[in-house]
Amino acid sequence: MARPLQVEVYNPNGKYRVVSTKSMPGTRWIKLLVDQDCRLEICTEKKTILSVEDIISLIGNKCDGVIGQLTEDWGEKLFSALSRAGGTAFSNMAVGYNNVDVDAANKYGVAVGNTPGVLTETTAELAASLSLAAARRIVEADEFMRGGLYDGWLPHLFVGNLLKGQTVGVIGAGRIGSAYARMMVEGFKMNLIYFDLYQSTRLEKFVTAYGQFLKANGEQPVKWRRASSMDEVLREADVISLHPVLDKTTYHLVNKERLGKMKKEAILINCSRGPVIDEAALVDHLRQNPMFRVGLDVFEEEPYMKPGLAEMKNAIVVPHIASASKWTREGMATLAALNVLGKIKNYPIWADPNRVDPFLNENSTPPPACPSIVNSKALGLPVSKL
Ligand SMILES: NC(=O)c1ccc[n+]([C@@H]2O[C@H](COP(=O)([O-])OP(=O)(O)OC[C@H]3O[C@@H](n4cnc5c(N)ncnc54)[C@H](O)[C@@H]3O)[C@@H](O)[C@H]2O)c1
Numbered sequence: 001m002a003r004p005l006q007v008e009v010y011n012p013n014g015k016y017r018v019v020s021t022k023s024m025p026g027t028r029w030i031k032l033l034v035d036q037d038c039r040l041e042i043c044t045e046k047k048t049i050l051s052v053e054d055i056i057s058l059i060g061n062k063c064d065g066v067i068g069q070l071t072e073d074w075g076e077k078l079f080s081a082l083s084r085a086g087g088t089a090f091s092n093m094a095v096g097y098n099n100v101d102v103d104a105a106n107k108y109g110v111a112v113g114n115t116p117g118v119l120t121e122t123t124a125e126l127a128a129s130l131s132l133a134a135a136r137r138i139v140e141a142d143e144f145m146r147g148g149l150y151d152g153w154l155p156h157l158f159v160g161n162l163l164k165g166q167t168v169g170v171i172g173a174g175r176i177g178s179a180y181a182r183m184m185v186e187g188f189k190m191n192l193i194y195f196d197l198y199q200s201t202r203l204e205k206f207v208t209a210y211g212q213f214l215k216a217n218g219e220q221p222v223k224w225r226r227a228s229s230m231d232e233v234l235r236e237a238d239v240i241s242l243h244p245v246l247d248k249t250t251y252h253l254v255n256k257e258r259l260g261k262m263k264k265e266a267i268l269i270n271c272s273r274g275p276v277i278d279e280a281a282l283v284d285h286l287r288q289n290p291m292f293r294v295g296l297d298v299f300e301e302e303p304y305m306k307p308g309l310a311e312m313k314n315a316i317v318v319p320h321i322a323s324a325s326k327w328t329r330e331g332m333a334t335l336a337a338l339n340v341l342g343k344i345k346n347y348p349i350w351a352d353p354n355r356v357d358p359f360l361n362e363n364s365t366p367p368p369a370c371p372s373i374v375n376s377k378a379l380g381l382p383v384s385k386l
């Protein structure tokens, strides 16, 4: 028989058994669960990605709710195991939930939580950092310097792109895409072109107002345009950042053909999900177009990179750290814990999952509600009046 996975237990006599498949940043989330009569078990196994079998063994015979991670495959097997153990609540510690089969969760009556509202700016800041790093070739220059290759200033040394006055393209102008667009427009006076299935009126108003402000101060105003197709963005933008959800409509959204439509010296940023780009086609494109640059936080088959990517000087690669600021990660842990706790306690669903500040204030008790449950309608869960 397989040995049981190692866990750390808090409040062993708690009435409700909650499992967290990973240790998460901060301690507030632990206190919130323990104070509400939960026995909390945190898996402390060294392996990074737990298998479905590992998680089934963690769930055991009695489990009220699980806090899980985006690296786990939450489908039929796990939701049926959780339901058999009496569980009704699961929360991803992430805003994206493409690792979760929501239909399977619905079938077993399990609420599925996610953590929007707390990682928007942090993630957008990483996309902006990758954009700058790619435009100004910071990683290549750092390697050159550390390699002892710098022997004096030269007119051609690491010449990159000026962002001011260029066009930033955003594909998926939701929470994070809009925050990134605002940063690039306001910070670097870039013009904006975006493509989304929905109009982003707030973003459009922001860029219009900023353009008027610049004009009133004697500067060139910034402009915006909502593209009617994604290809328009690919053709016109100098820097393109991808921020859609991953689903079957966005799988390989950027493929060989679409890469071919982009400017030869364009910059492509991906802080959404790896499979939004056909990564093998991207490697070919990078090889054939040395002035084309990418900044990637996510990969098609994480944790692996497609052959050749690691050798490309025109690629900057970081290990899925876009939401990795202390405040955000602690907030994600809190929201995930409160999703599970709220469902166990039969609390209603918070009316606006983007306005989660009341849950994050360390000096007050969080509202009696689940911050964000993605299948609340399907399960017919009541909405909070707070
Ligand atoms: N790298 C990271 O660490 C990290 C951090 C946070 C979020 N994410 C990813 O970013 C995604 C977006 O997060 P968000 O909070 O901004 O979500 P969101 O729902 O606010 O925004 C997603 C946007 O994509 C748009 N969209 C959907 N399909 C599209 C398509 N085919 N073409 C163009 N636009 C399309 C939607 O209309 C929506 O406006 C998450 O689902 C997650 O996968 C990654």
Ligand SMILES: O=C(O)[C@H](O)CO
Pocket: 070, 093, 094, 095, 096, 097, 119, 322, 323
């Ligand atoms: O979807 C998410 O939240 C990220 O990928 C992790 O922060």
